[in-house]
Amino acid sequence: MNNNQLLAVQQLSFNYGHKPALIDVSFELPQGMTILLGPNGAGKSTLFSLLTQIYGIQQGDIYFNQISVTKLGYQAMQWLGVVFQQSTLDLDLTIAQNLYYFGHLHGYSRQQSLTKAQPLLMQFELQHRLHEKVRRLNSGHRRRLEIVRALMHQPKVLLLDEPSVGLDPASRQALADVVRDLCREQKISVLWATHLIEEASDADHVLILNQGQLLATGRSHELQNRYQQASLAEVFMVLTSEV
């Protein structure tokens, strides 16, 4: 394993009963944006559930800072920020109350939570809506709030499970731009799961997952050269039609 990689997955397999969901998946997450590309049912959410320890590992291992999560346990979560596919905000609480709750769970006082969240709230243009109930926010702003919350504790790795679901194309692009800026500014590693090929840019690292198997990894343009295709969409079509 490369010493610079904060997150590494080794020969990870997972079954729901007898049905395999992940088969021998291995990869290392570099610094910057990594797009986990796969159709619905590819195993992306299962992989996220394993990375966040919601599911226990059945086979293989996951390493944070070269230490197995089986040894680290819940302590690994301090390096990880997560935005799940399904919203996890408390709709009946205000933005501030949601952030305080998350901050407390990570060991911060109310004031510390606010101090940590303030620059992010400004970056995501939510600073004036602190005392509004989450129920009153539109889906785009809820997504932004979830990213603010996921970054509050300054994680080294940010996991985003289909964060653009339910957003219009402009909001989707804006979200991707903000996350890419974060990668540059804060030097974090981002794993962005999606089934939308257009969300990957040429500079992004790409993982292609289909039917629980990792089919290819590399920069978008590298994959195009390797498989001699004109676009990432064509690479994806070629690889997924082979399985």
Next chain:
Amino acid sequence: MRYWYGFYGICQRELLRFLTQKARFASALVRPLLWLIVFAAGFRAALGIAIIEPYATYINYEEYILPGLCAMILLFNGMQSSLSMVYDREMGSMKILLTCPLPRWFLLLSKMIAVAFISLLQVSVFLLFAYFYGLELAPMGYFYGLLAMLLAAIMLNGLGMIIGAWVKQLENFAGVMNFVIFPMFFISSALYPLWKMQEASNWLYQLCRFNPFTSAVELIRFACYQHFNATAFYVVLGCGIIFMLLAIISFSTERFNQN
């Protein structure tokens, strides 16, 4: 400090959720008040209560069922909190709790204690209403009674959490509520003394005796009159520990795999 803030955060969220759900608070109060004012008034004439421990003299039926109704609030709130866990799981907010850097046993224990404090808040308001209705305890009776209720609430929350861990959908939970809450409440000493039950049916009496909710009711009843019921205390404590351990096991990673 991380543990303290984690506990504080869970308690604060439970309180905020409780305060935003005004209908829940109202129904938690209306239910026992209806039993106290309507049901007890009707049954006062039909049911004579002999002198039994911890009472020193003959008492009204309203006075008899007061501890049982306090326990009823704890039971309903304990089950309702597990309902909220099923809701949290369906809505996804449970994931925030499960992905924080704190051990699951601590999170579950914190939630149980937080819900117990919310239950005590409801019981305190109910006791205030009861006071104005004419049912008064000695000042130390309130103190000991609330301590007993805290222990009973933790036991009942533990039971609620076990059920919450095994129920996958909100729709299924309504059925479980009917199969757990009503049998536990009616097959206990909350509404009628055990000797009355024994007169009616011996097997029902035996069921009442072994129902941990009966011990919770009796522990509260004795504490409200500044007496200590050792048997009830050990049953509630023992069942509380067992339910808590089972709840923690139920919420282990393996359980979530199956879900």
